[in-house]
Amino acid sequence: MGTIEALIPAARQANTADLLEVDADELARYVADTANPWWRREPCAAALAGRVPEAHVPKLLAHIRDLDETAGVRIALLDILGYREELLPWLQHEDRKADNSYGVPEAILKARGMVGDRTATCELTTLANSPWPHRSAVGEAGLEALIARYGTEEVLSQLDDARPDDRAFCVRLRHRAGEDVTEALADPDVGVACLAHSLVDDEEALRRYLEHAPTADAKLWAACALYRLNNNLSEIQEIYDSLGRPRVEIDGLDEEIRSAIRGEYAPGCQARTDPRWRVEAICAEPVQPPDEYDQLRRAITALESANPAPHRPILCGTGYSEGDGTYNEIRHGGTTVRVSTLGRFVTGNEDVAVRGALEAAGFRWIDRTLGSIKVTGLCVYFFGDREPLDVYDLLFYWQD
Incomplete structure (x- = not known):
C-alpha cells in the first residue's frame, strides 16, 4: 500500500495532518x-493548499472545468486554485449558472471572490445570508476575499x-467593526431585524432605543434582544x-391549538418568524404537554369500542423508519389515526364511528377545514423550507 492509500484507508478517514507532509x-x-x-483525490487536493506545483496547474484547472469530474474534487480544487486569473473567464461564463453539481455553484461564487470579481x-451576499450554515460560510469566505483585496469601503x-441580503451583510460588517447595530432592529425585512437582534449586546443602549424606536416591531425586537442578554422575564413582560x-391574529385558530403550537415551535423558531410570536412565547404561561402514555391508553380504549383490534401505537418516526415528530400512529382495520403529542388532538380518515368514539373520550378531531388553517408569521423548518405551516402539519409533524 502506498503512502496516500495508507493515509486515506477509507472514505472520510483521511489523516489530514500527515497528508500535508x-x-x-x-x-x-x-x-x-x-x-x-x-x-x-479530494483530501489530496485539499492538502495542496498553498503549495500547488506550477507545472500541474493547467491539468488541475482542467479538472475544475470538467463537468464529468466528481463535485467534491472540483470544489476542493476551486478552494486551492480559485484565485488564478486564468480561471476568471470560465468562472464568469453564462454556462456556470447551469452547473448544478452539488456544492459547485457556491464554490464557483466563492472562487469569483477569491479572484477579485467584484x-x-x-x-455572494445572498449566499452569505443563506439559512444553511454550510452555504453561508462559503458566501462569507468569498466576501472576505474581496475585502482582503479591495478593502471594506470598495x-x-x-x-x-x-x-x-446586502443590508444584512452591512449589519455584520458594522458589528464586526465594533459599531452599534441597534438601529437595524427597525429594518423592514424581518431577517435583517432578526440578525441585528442576535448581535446587539448593550442592554442600556437597547433600553434607550425602546424610548424612540420607530415601530412596534422594532420595540419587540429590542425586547427579544434584552431577554436574550439578561433573561429578565418581568422586563420583557x-x-x-x-x-x-x-399578536399575530389568525382567523379560526382557537386558544387551545394556538397555545400547543406556540409552546412547541415559537421558542426555537426560524429567523424569519414574526417578533410577535417570539415575545408571546416568552411571556405566555408555559404549556404542559399531555401524559403521552395516558393519552394513548385512552385512545386505544376508545378505538376498541369502534373496532375491536387496534394495532399497537407507534411513533411517527418508527412508522417512517426514520426521523421524529409530534404524533403517534394507531392502525386498525382499514384506517389510521394520528394522536398528537402536543395536546388532545387526533385526526385520520373520516370514519364516523372512529371520530365519534375518540371525541366521546375527550379528544379533538382535526378535520380538513381546521387542519388547513395557515399559522402565519411562525416559520418552522420542514423538509428544507423555513416557512409557515398549516395546523395539520404542526400538530402532526414529521421530519426525517
Whole structure:
C-alpha cells in the first residue's frame, strides 16, 4: 500500500495532518489521475493548499472545468486554485449558472471572490445570508476575499441598499467593526431585524432605543434582544404589556391549538418568524404537554369500542423508519389515526364511528377545514423550507 492509500484507508478517514507532509508533486499527480478513487483525490487536493506545483496547474484547472469530474474534487480544487486569473473567464461564463453539481455553484461564487470579481458581490451576499450554515460560510469566505483585496469601503460600494441580503451583510460588517447595530432592529425585512437582534449586546443602549424606536416591531425586537442578554422575564413582560400585547391574529385558530403550537415551535423558531410570536412565547404561561402514555391508553380504549383490534401505537418516526415528530400512529382495520403529542388532538380518515368514539373520550378531531388553517408569521423548518405551516402539519409533524 502506498503512502496516500495508507493515509486515506477509507472514505472520510483521511489523516489530514500527515497528508500535508506528503510531497506536493506526488499529491498533484494523484489528484489528476481519475483512476484513483474520488474520496482519496479530494483530501489530496485539499492538502495542496498553498503549495500547488506550477507545472500541474493547467491539468488541475482542467479538472475544475470538467463537468464529468466528481463535485467534491472540483470544489476542493476551486478552494486551492480559485484565485488564478486564468480561471476568471470560465468562472464568469453564462454556462456556470447551469452547473448544478452539488456544492459547485457556491464554490464557483466563492472562487469569483477569491479572484477579485467584484461583479459577484451581491450574489455572494445572498449566499452569505443563506439559512444553511454550510452555504453561508462559503458566501462569507468569498466576501472576505474581496475585502482582503479591495478593502471594506470598495466592497460596500458594490451593494444595493434596497436588497435585504446586502443590508444584512452591512449589519455584520458594522458589528464586526465594533459599531452599534441597534438601529437595524427597525429594518423592514424581518431577517435583517432578526440578525441585528442576535448581535446587539448593550442592554442600556437597547433600553434607550425602546424610548424612540420607530415601530412596534422594532420595540419587540429590542425586547427579544434584552431577554436574550439578561433573561429578565418581568422586563420583557412590562414592555409587552406597554405595547398592548400584540399578536399575530389568525382567523379560526382557537386558544387551545394556538397555545400547543406556540409552546412547541415559537421558542426555537426560524429567523424569519414574526417578533410577535417570539415575545408571546416568552411571556405566555408555559404549556404542559399531555401524559403521552395516558393519552394513548385512552385512545386505544376508545378505538376498541369502534373496532375491536387496534394495532399497537407507534411513533411517527418508527412508522417512517426514520426521523421524529409530534404524533403517534394507531392502525386498525382499514384506517389510521394520528394522536398528537402536543395536546388532545387526533385526526385520520373520516370514519364516523372512529371520530365519534375518540371525541366521546375527550379528544379533538382535526378535520380538513381546521387542519388547513395557515399559522402565519411562525416559520418552522420542514423538509428544507423555513416557512409557515398549516395546523395539520404542526400538530402532526414529521421530519426525517
